[in-house]
Amino acid sequence: MPDQYSSSEPLFQSQTEELVCSSWQEFVQALIGLFLLVSALFMARYYAPPPSHDLQQKVQQLSEQVQRLQQQEAVPSAVLGHYRNSICYIFGVYQVAFPNRAPSVRVRVSGTGFVVAKNLLATNRHVAEPWYQDPETEALIEKGAVPSLEKLMAFFPGSPTPVEITPAELSGSEDLAVVRMADSAKTRSLAPLPLASGYSSPGDPVAVVGYPMGVLGMVAKSPTAVYDRLAYRHDDANAASELAALSLIRPSATYGHLGDVVGEKLIYDATTAHGGSGGPVFNSRGEVIGVNSAYIDGFSGGTLGISSEALRPLIQAATKGKPFVVQVSAISKK
Numbered sequence: 001m002p003d004q005y006s007s008s009e010p011l012f013q014s015q016t017e018e019l020v021c022s023s024w025q026e027f028v029q030a031l032i033g034l035f036l037l038v039s040a041l042f043m044a045r046y047y048a049p050p051p052s053h054d055l056q057q058k059v060q061q062l063s064e065q066v067q068r069l070q071q072q073e074a075v076p077s078a079v080l081g082h083y084r085n086s087i088c089y090i091f092g093v094y095q096v097a098f099p100n101r102a103p104s105v106r107v108r109v110s111g112t113g114f115v116v117a118k119n120l121l122a123t124n125r126h127v128a129e130p131w132y133q134d135p136e137t138e139a140l141i142e143k144g145a146v147p148s149l150e151k152l153m154a155f156f157p158g159s160p161t162p163v164e165i166t167p168a169e170l171s172g173s174e175d176l177a178v179v180r181m182a183d184s185a186k187t188r189s190l191a192p193l194p195l196a197s198g199y200s201s202p203g204d205p206v207a208v209v210g211y212p213m214g215v216l217g218m219v220a221k222s223p224t225a226v227y228d229r230l231a232y233r234h235d236d237a238n239a240a241s242e243l244a245a246l247s248l249i250r251p252s253a254t255y256g257h258l259g260d261v262v263g264e265k266l267i268y269d270a271t272t273a274h275g276g277s278g279g280p281v282f283n284s285r286g287e288v289i290g291v292n293s294a295y296i297d298g299f300s301g302g303t304l305g306i307s308s309e310a311l312r313p314l315i316q317a318a319t320k321g322k323p324f325v326v327q328v329s330a331i332s333k334k
Contacts, residue, residue, distance in 0.1 A: 075207045076253035079282045085157050086115040086190045087251045087280065089211040089218070090123060090165070091240050092152035094130045096137050096145045104140055106150075108236055110214030112251070112279035112292070113154055113165075115190045116315050119181045121154060121165060123278030124293050128152070128167040128177035154181060155240050155249045156190070162244065163187060169314040174264060174306050175293045178318040193280055195308045196287035200266070202258050208270040208292050208303070209253045210279025215239045217275060222248050251279070256303070266290045266305040281305045 092109035111127030131137035131147040141147065153162040168180040181187045200206075211217060215236045219227055226246060233239040243249055256270030266281065272295050281290040288308050296302030 075205060075282065075284050075286070076209075076255050079207055079209060079286050080251065080253050082286060083114070083191070083193050083209070083280075084251060086193055087209055088113050088115075088121065088154040088156045088163075089214065089240065089249055089251070089275075090121075090127055090152065090154050090278065091162075091214070091236055092127075092130060093150040093237075094147060095150055096131065096140050096147045098143075098145045104145055105137065109152070110211070110236070110275040111277045112210035112275065113179065114209075114278075114280045114288070115192045116178065116195070116311070117192055117319050119183055119187050120168065120315065120318050121179045121181060122280075122291060122311055122315070123177055123179060124175045124291065125170050125177040126175055126293075127278045128179050129170060132170075132175070151237070152179070153237070153240075154179075155244050156186075157249045157251070158247060159186060159249075160245045160247075162241065168318040171310065171314060174310045176291060176306055176311055176314060178311075178314045180318065193288050194286070195312070196283055196285075196289045199307065199309065200258055200261060200283055200289045202260050204258045205255070205284045206258055206266075206268050206270055206289070207253050207255050207282045208268075208272055208276065208279055208305075209251050209282065210272060210276035210292060211251055212271075212273035212276040214275035215243070217252070217273070218243055218248060218250060221250070222246075261307075264307040264310045266307060268303050268305065270303055271295075272303055 090109070090111040090113050092111075094107055094109060095103035096105040097103040107130065109127060109130045111123055113121035113123040113127070116122045126132045126134075130149075131141075137145075137147055152165050152167075154165050155162045163184070163186070164182045165179045167177060169178040171177065213220070215230075215233075219230045219233075219239065222230070222243070226243075226248065230239045230242060240249070254270040254272065256268050258266060258268050260267040266289070268281070270281075272279070272292055276292055277294070279292040280288045281292055283289045290305035290307050291311060292303070292305050294304045296304070
């Protein structure tokens with residue numbers, strides 16, 4: 001038994017020596033590999049060619065695009081912050097009546113306007129002259145009825161009382177109008193919005209500011225106590241007056257892009273609704289490129305506006321106080 005035990009000892013020692021040698025070789029190989037890796041990184045760091053000019057240009061272009069996107073996203077809040085007080089909610093009532101008879105139609109009007117010169121507002125013609133292109137009214141006029149405005153008022157943010165307005169210049173070819181405000185210290189203090197010079201291009205960003213849904217829209221975003229009190233009012237004039245007294249006449253802004261420009265017509269995807277008609281359409285520089293005029297139900301990209309270039313002659317005529325010759329509409333002829 002002692003001989004068998006002692007004869008196995010050299011075999012165990014030999015196996016141990018082989019294991020140690022193998023581990024040492026692996027360690028040395030790993031160390032050499034690590035050294036080579038560090039050397040390669042060192043060489044790449046100090047001897048690799050600098051980034052190409054094309055790559056630097058691409059990086060710069062991407063940085064500029066990100067900066068433009070950030071600026072564009074800030075457009076709605078920027079224009080509201082600068083021009084909120086010069087963008088008003090317009091409320092009116094008009095009637096259509098046959099001579100010596102009670103009115104056949106009596107309709108309330110909601111829209112938006114914005115200051116373009118001293119005591120002058122721009123809006124849509126169908127807001128300043130609400131029966132414009134209205135089929136129901138046209139049918140009554142053909143039978144001898146006469147349309148007329150009962151009232152037309154502008155409510156401005158921060159002002160507790162409305163301002164009386166009257167149509168000054170109406171376009172015969174576009175849905176545009178300039179209305180005159182009753183002169184006061186308040187109206188004279190309102191800053192005109194800047195009109196863009198030239199036309200915009202498809203793809204340009206736009207922001208639309210106005211009063212979509214009129215009084216209902218403003219009541220919906222009012223504090224709960226105000227909402228509970230005004231939600232079911234049927235007289236928009238009194239509800240608007242109460243909102244004004246509480247400093248809750250507040251326009252809303254939506255953001256989008258121009259889909260197309262066809263002559264004086266702008267097509268964009270910034271959403272709007274009834275009551276937003278006549279609101280300013282801004283470009284990314286905070287300039288007014290158009291007047292919001294209509295939208296197509298069921299098509300998110302079908303909001304329509306009219307270029308501010310078509311607005312300039314109306315403003316000039318109203319500023320000079322001279323009559324502006326227009327092409328008389330079919331309704332006005334009767």
